[in-house]
Amino acid sequence: MASGFLEGAAVNAVGNVVSNGLIHSYSHIRAKFASSRNLDENYKQLINEKRSLLATKEYVDAEARTHRQKRRTTYVYSIWINKVSATVAEVEQLTGKYERKRLQRFRIQQRSRLSEKMAKMCSKVVQLTEEGRLPTGFLEGKLAEAIIxxxxxxxxxxxxxxxxxxxxxxxxxxxxxxxxxxxxxxxxxxxxxxxxxxxxxxxxxxxxxxxxxxxxxxxxxxxxxxxxxxxxxxxxxxxxxxxxxxxxxxxxxxxxxxxxxxxxxxxxxxxxxxxxxxxxxxxxxxxxxxxxxxxxxxxxxxxxxxxxxxxCSSLPLVIKVIASSFKLKDTAESWRDGIEDLNKLWPAIQSQGLKELYSFLRFCYDELEDEKQKKCFLYGSLYPADSKIFTDYLVECWAAEGFLGDVNDTRKYQNARDRGYAILEHLINVSLLEKGKRIKDVRMSNFIRELALHISSEDPECNFFVKDSEESAELTTSQAWEQAKRVSMIHSGLHVLPENPSCNNLFTLLLQKNSNLAKIPPNFFEHMSGLLVLDLHRTEIGKLPSSLSKLTSLKGLYLNECKFLTLLPPEIASLQFLEVLDIRGSTVKFIPFHIQNLVNLRCLRISYVKNSDGTESQGQKTDSNVIAMLQKLEELVIEVDSYNHWCNGIADVIHQVASLKNLSTLRFCFPDSDSLTDFITNNSQWKNRKLNAFQFFVGCKNSKLRILESFEHRITRYMKYYNGRSEDDSTIKEVLAETDAFELICHNSVTKLSDFLEAASLKRIRGWSIESCNSLSTIIDSSFVPLSNSIVGNNMTTLGNNIDYNDSASNGSILPNLEQLYLKRLLNLESVFDCPMQPRSLSKLQILEIMNCPKLTRIFNDEAICQLSRLQKLTIKVCFEIEELVLPKLETLVLNDMPKLKNICINKSLAWPSSLEVLKISSCPQLKSLPFRKENATSLRFIRGEQDWWNEMDWATTDDDDIKWLQSIFVPQIQIL
Structure with a gap:
């Protein structure tokens, strides 16, 4: 079969590169218009076809009675009859819906959908009728031989x-x-x-x-x-x-x-x-x-x-033009030369297809529910095609532009963002935006973006000026700047800005990721009084000009990762309507004094940095009470660069943060559990269960949150606890009851987690990482008896899916919502789960990784194995003492550096067959045989390992057919899969 693939490779010619989304735009949308007009006709046809089908059924019933002694005849007949019954029920449901609503006024979308369903159902009914009208041989089993x-x-x-x-x-x-x-x-x-x-x-x-x-x-x-x-x-x-x-x-x-x-x-x-x-x-x-x-x-x-x-963005009209020249190219060199020519000709070729396709995308655009959704969709085309657009940031820009309604004391900023996320989800559902590889970003495909820009070019309310990467910086002087309402020159090689542009109509200015942009002319903002969003993220600017004071309407200001920006000028105090300020990653001094005047600020993201000479930033003490004065703050993020300096004088900052009465999202570093106690004792939002999202770092500064990036759904409550002691754990346990993901690192005295957790509820935890806790000997042992009615923070907003916080059936169960567990560098860990398991314990665990646990000898007891119904991936590395591994039902098994491992056993009490798909083994020299056979590992796609190890395998107890099969799916480790 593989050789056939090589000979069939030509199928992937240019003509193969046509977008399903485009075909949907071309054919399906056009059909919607027609089907909307044909609803009444389709209804009548469906009624008639149903009558014909029922008549055919009566005939087949009579014929079947004469052939009922044949098992195959009976079986085929019963399948057809069941299809008929199900189809008739579907027909009656559709016609009933039409009859109930025909006196009402249908929207065009409702009419088209119902009409399309009826048309499809007509085809289905006709096909069933034709099957029933086949010669008598149909009842002899010919249905199974129907060609297509x-x-x-x-x-x-x-x-x-x-x-x-x-x-x-x-x-x-x-x-x-x-x-x-x-x-x-x-x-x-x-x-x-x-x-x-x-x-x-x-x-x-x-x-x-x-x-x-x-x-x-x-x-x-x-x-x-x-x-x-x-x-x-x-x-x-x-x-x-x-x-x-x-x-x-x-x-x-x-x-x-x-x-x-x-x-x-x-x-x-x-x-x-x-x-x-x-x-x-x-x-x-x-x-x-x-x-x-x-x-x-x-x-x-x-x-x-x-x-x-x-x-080509998968545009067939464009591909048609290109294919005429590429179909004659036979070599890789000629293809590369053609690509170079295509880069030069692209703007001209591109425009040929867009005009003809415009009307079809316009229909999709018009189908959006309201003007706000349409504006949000078009706004996405300001960003380069296929680039990551962080969802939080995009929604903030929508809010600043007013697409999500007014933000005031009665309808808070968080409510507007919730509306934004709902719109975002809808745009993803209708395929106008795509989910990114990670849960916190989206993207707009080149195909959709080009057509969205075409729509915006005809809408005076949009009037975009967009230049992407590799565009000439000279375009910044174009008159289009002064006419545009939104300008985007992201990653465009921009290095010079106009001296004094007249941009009174400008709402959004996106200049981020221009690494050569180091200076903003003094009068650059002089005529931009209507500007709402300004993004200078990751530019090389060293200071902001005094004309910043003219941006009196500005709502979103992004200066993050401007590493040469050392201060914010006094003119920032003029930005009375500013709602979002992000200066993380800059070298702006901690909590600039002028920020206290931004009384409408809803979101503040800053970094604590030290001076270039290593001393504490100037002005920290003089700027006390700055945060406390920002009482409309709903989100506060403080990232820490210099942890030791941060810990000095932190008490005053904590008191200020605790005083914020509208806070709903907080990212903060606490030097120890005492400072955390200080915060949760004094913050009304925490006590009233209104702190919907938090990231707490106790005893450590911020770091990359790998555990959060691996979840399919957003994790909103996270805590990292570093270098703790048992006598300090009471507050940690209180916060843990409200936490979705928890990382425990370098705890000095905990010997088993069941002691550490005590009465703290484990039912909320979805992700758990334990690292370098060298007194830990087991995770949960037989001495642990979970409370049947643990207290859980049920009043907090929950964004996770399928979490049984209040399910009485999970009372007494251990970690019923845990999805991922990571155990790393636990030098004295001897066992993992060695305790009785109530029903639903560990029932959602999908990933278990155990690394560098040199004394570990036992992972699961029999009760634990039987609970792991959803475990998909088990990874064990550098665990020297494990000699035998009893497997639960898995999809992926990775074993590395286990010198004493001799046996892999299949748990006989489980329905083992067909679950394991991937097996990767390296540095396990004593493992000489595998328990996998054709009949018990039917899904196993490949085994990857060292060739030398495979050559030493003992096949004495393996049948020849199984040896041949195992050999066929073995892949040497040096190959890339």
């Missing part, structure tokens, strides 16, 4: 590039020597659309006896894939749990058939033989689509093709 199941997809007749790719696949399918074809490309380039049209193609129905189309999602395991194939073949597998038996049924069903297996969205290697898909040498084929080159083993030239698709 039509997939609903977009018509590609009007897209030459898509069509040419489909034709290329068809040509390859006609060649007997090709077994497998791979279609590779980035997300959204049209792979699924091509495969769906391939499935529906009439020629395919002639070439093959049966076509099997399966969408292989990232979450779908081999078991589910196998069942999907069996379902397509109408195999009776109900009650069969043996994967090998199902594989045998599939193999028997296909042995005399020329089949085409189409697999969409493949993310890794699939062992088809193991599923029952055998190579029967009769012209059967496999076509798969994937984003990953290694799955198809494509050549280097395809990397260049991906560069073209990225540049």
């Amino acid at each position: 199941e039509v997939r609903h997809t977009h018509d590609i007749e009007g897209y030459p590039t898509l069509k040419s790719s489909l034709e290329m696949i068809l040509r390859l399918l006609r060649k007997n020597r090709i077994r497998g074809i791979g279609v590779c490309g980035i997300a959204g380039v049209g792979k699924t659309t091509i495969l769906q049209n391939l499935n529906n193609n009439k020629e395919v129905a002639v070439l093959f006896d049966i076509v099997i189309f399966v969408k292989v999602s990232a979450e779908q395991r081999d078991q589910k894939l196998q069942k999907s194939i069996a379902k397509r073949l109408l195999l009776d597998i109900e009650g069969i749990d043996d994967d090998n038996m199902i594989a045998g049924l599939i193999s028997e069903e296909l042995k005399d058939k020329k089949y085409l297996l189409i697999l969409d969205e493949v993310v890794d290697y699939i062992n088809l033989n193991q599923l029952g898909i055998q190579n029967n040498d009769n012209g059967s084929k496999v076509v798969l689509a994937t984003r990953f080159r290694y799955v198809c083993k494509l050549s280097n030239v395809n990397i260049v093709i991906e560069l073209v698709s990225s540049k």
Whole structure:
């Protein structure tokens, strides 16, 4: 099959690079207009088709009675009848909805959606009727041999590039020597659309006896894939749990058939033989689509093709122009030369496609619920394509622009941000924005951004002036500056600003990430009285000009990481409406005195720094009470650079912070638990459970929060406790009851965590890291008895998902919401979980990592193993004393530097088979055998380890077939997967 992939690599031509999102804009949106007008007609047709289906059912019922002695006939008949019953119920639900609402006024969106559903349902009903009208042989099992199941997809007749790719696949399918074809490309380039049209193609129905189309999602395991194939073949597998038996049924069903297996969205290697898909040498084929080159083993030239698709933003009208020249290029050198030419010609080529596509995106834009959503969407196009846009920052800019409503005493800033996050979620749901790799950022694709900029160019309320990276700095003198309402020159190589631009209409000015921008002209802000957002993040400016005082409307000022900025001028006191000030990472003195005049400030982010000579910053004492005067503050972030200097005189700062009565978000460093006690005792927001988000660093300064970045959903309450003592732990326990993620580092005396936690509730904890606590001998042992009614801070706002804080069923359970546990450098740790486990204990644990625990001998007892139903990844490294490892049900197992490990055992009390997918082993020289066989590890995709270790394996107790299978999935460690 692999050689076929190489020969089929040509499928990934330029024509393959067409966006699914674009096709949606072109065909689906146009269909919405038509379907809205056809609602009444579709209703009548659906009623008629239902009558025809019920008439056909009566006929099939009569025929089935004469064939009921045949098991296969009965089975096929029952499947068809069940389909009919379910479909009739769906039809009646749709028609009932229409009848109830037809006297009301439908919105166009409601009409189009209902009409589309009826049209699709008509097709489904017609197909079922046709199946029932097949000759009598239908009841003999011919339904299982129906060649194709039509997939609903977009018509590609009007897209030459898509069509040419489909034709290329068809040509390859006609060649007997090709077994497998791979279609590779980035997300959204049209792979699924091509495969769906391939499935529906009439020629395919002639070439093959049966076509099997399966969408292989990232979450779908081999078991589910196998069942999907069996379902397509109408195999009776109900009650069969043996994967090998199902594989045998599939193999028997296909042995005399020329089949085409189409697999969409493949993310890794699939062992088809193991599923029952055998190579029967009769012209059967496999076509798969994937984003990953290694799955198809494509050549280097395809990397260049991906560069073209990225540049073209997946616009087919643009690709059509480019493809005419690129299709004649045969070598990598000629492709690279073509890319260079494309860079030069891009602006002209780009404009050809945008005008024709504009009307379709405009419909998506018009479908947004209100003007605020539209403005928020267009605002996102101010940032470079595919760049990370931090969600907190974006929402703050929306708030400053007034898109989220007014911010005043009755409707607080946090409420406006909540509305912003709701809009952000909606824009993601409708695919106008995309989630970033991390939970706290989003991105706008080049395709969407170009069209959004086109919309904004026609809207006088927007009037953007946008120049991206590598644009000429000379453009800063353009008259467009003076006409624009929003200017973005992010990372543009900018180094000179206009001397005195007349920008009275300007609302937003984004100049961040220009490392050559070191000076702002004295009169630069003179005519910008309407400016709302100013971002100078990561520029080289050394000071702000006196004309800053003219920015009397400014609401958001970002000076973070301006490392040469040493002070804020007195003119900052003129910014009476400023709501957000961020000076983290600058060298501005701690809590500048002038900030006290910013009485409307809602969010302050600053850094505590020392002077260049290492002494304490001047003005710290004279600036006392500055924070206390900012009583509208809702968010305060103080990052610490010089920890020792920070600890001197911290008591006064803590009292000021504690006095803030509207505080809802706080990031703060406490020198010790006593200072933390001082804060929580005196802060009304904490006592009233209104501090919705916090990051507390006790006994240490800020550091990178790795544990927070690994969660799928946002962690809002975090505490790091460093160098603690048992006599200081009472306050820590109180805060821990309100904490989602906790890092315990270098505690001097704790021997087991069950003593440390005592009465503190463990039910809230989702992430837990324990590091360098060298008195710790166990995490939780048999002496620990959790309280059945631990007190939890239930009044606080919760952003996490599926957390059972009040669930009575979890009373008495241990860590019922813990998702991730990290144990590092615990030199005296001997066991992890060695205690009785109540139901739901550890029931959500997904990741367990244990590193550098040289005395550890035992990880789980039997009770703990049985509770770990969701554990996916287990990593154990540098644990010298473990000789035997009993495994729970896992997906990934990583073992490293365990010189005494001799045995890996499978827990017999669990439903073990088919969970483990990835096994990585290194520096485990005594491990000479593995317990994995075909029948108990059906999902195992690869074993990675040293070749020398693998050569020394003992196969004495392993069957020949299992040895052959294990050898086939072994990958030497030096290879990159």
